[in-house]
Amino acid sequence: MGIIWTIIIGFIAGVIAKFIMPGDNEPKGFILTTILGIVGAFVATYLGQAIGWYQAGQGAGLIGAVVGSIILLLIWGMVTKNRA
Template sequence: MGHGIIVTIILGFIIGLIAKFLMPGRDPGGFIVTIILGILGSVVAGYIGRALHWYGPGQPAGFIASIFGAILLLIIYRVVIGNRTTV
């Protein structure tokens, strides 16, 4: 059980790093945020893939799709945060 969590964290970090590398610019946080970005990117890609019938029920997103999911989250982050002004 513990190995699955560790693998998820490592893959999330790798996916988050690749997404940040492919989208240069100011992005959120450091190590922890990169892991969360990668994991959530995989979740988003899986949800979209199942909605489009690319994946079956319970089937996880692939590595490349997870990277695209993380990039999508980065785009959303930049749109939301980019509209805020700091005083």
């Protein structure tokens, strides 16, 4: 059940992040939005553990996943902007 919950939270975080930061070059589609949210949660967990907000084995919640997803969208925007 843990992996299904992670996918659901990842999808919700990806949708919220794309709503907060809309753009023309953003990844589109259900699967990419879900992946964006899941990877955003991992980014938020890693950064939170590095800063000391989370302990080892503790993950980021929905807000952390949204923040991580927004960071990924910023990076995605910079990379695709340089390509074009």
